[in-house]
Amino acid sequence: MLLNLFTELRAAKVPVSLRELLDLHAALEQHVVFADMQQFYFLARAILVKDERHFDKFDRAFAAYFDGLHDLDQHLEASIPEEWLRKAFERSLSAEERAQIQSLGGLDKLIEAFKQRLAEQKERHAGGNKWIGIGGTSPFGSGGYNPEGIRIGDAGERQGKAVKVWEQREYRNLDDQVELGTRNIKLALRRLRKFARQGAADEFDIAGTIDQTARDAGLLNIQMRPERRNAVKLLLLFDIGGSMDAHVKVCEELFSACRSEFKHLEYYYFHNFIYETVWKNNLRRNSERMATFDLLHKYGDDYSVIFVGDAAMAPYEITQPGGSVEHWNEEAGYVWMQRVLDKFSKVIWINPYPLRAWDYTASTQLVRELIGERMFPMTLQGLEDGMKYLAK
Secondary structure: OHHHHHHHHHHOOOOOOHHHHHHHHHHHHOOOOOOOHHHHHHHHHHHHOOOHHHHHHHHHHHHHHHOOHHHHHHHOOOOOOHHHHHHHHHHHOOHHHHHHHHHHOOHHHHHHHHHHHHHHOOOOOEOOOOOOEEOOOOOEEEOOOOOOOEEOOOOOEOOOEOOOHHHHOOOHHHOOOOEOOHHHHHHHHHHHOOEEEOOOOOEEOHHHHHHHHHHOOOOOOOOEEOOEEEOOEEEEEEEOOHHHHHHHHHHHHHHHHHHHHOOEEEEEEEEOEOOOEEEOOHHHOOOOOEEHHHHHHHOOOOOEEEEEOOOOOOOHHHHOOOOOOOOOOOOOHHHHHHHHHHHOOOEEEEEOOOHHHHHHOHHHHHHHHHOOOOEEEOEHHHHHHHHHHHHO
């Protein structure tokens, strides 16, 4: 059975190996979980999935393979042994509940009514007042409201929360091909982290204290050290306005994630392509600009540079002097891009448009050629690939 689940996961492009399948078999042999589908789901996910971005794919594969198993109440036989029912019900009833059952005519009458309805029922039912199901007022079922009833199965929390975890697909926004949210961007940006201890020695060093105390024959020698911080220096350049208006939200999320992940972060704006000036305040873009030459001189070559833009413009905006749609640029855009590439060794371009759309825009192809094909889509996988390149 697990081999078929393994095949379903591989078909869903979950990177699961035979080693992990064998680990799951070993866990089941040790009775880590037993006869509980939800516990098995969590166990299988913990063992088989090593990266949370694949949780949604796992949920879909799990649901596809086990579809119908949690609806076994549809297939119950009407001839359930009466003695089994009686013992099961009596064990689960408190003294107060036993007294309440008498209002229905006693346990014998309740069991008889239950068996009759189970024999008559032909399909799954929810929200009613007669059939065996969930969320209703019938005396039989799960998740309902009748105080005199028999609970059948386990729908999790009562009153309408019976949907299984793997059907909820809470992790769909972690898929590595979907557009990003702030949390997912942070996950991808972590591949670029390079930690170093900088600043004042204000953090207690446990290992150092133990070592120095031992060297001093047991005389306590407290050691302090600088706090470990992400030492990566990042320069963000955002395309703003025009066709980028449709991508403002995801660009805001990227900016927010970068500010929380990187201590050394600088950012500027441009429109369509980089020319002789950039700016920090879009409300004062006409009066407060920074010369691109000054930017190249201000920041060292240890900065990683990320351009964020859709690269959708007229090709002459890149190739011709005067190509800018906002002003007369003495030098073509590609000249300024080449200066950036000459100064900084690590430069990438993040494009919010999907990869499949890039071939339909001539300017996108020009930009890709200029930056050495280091353009990445704004998906979790694309951003991670970009961070891997910058981290080399």
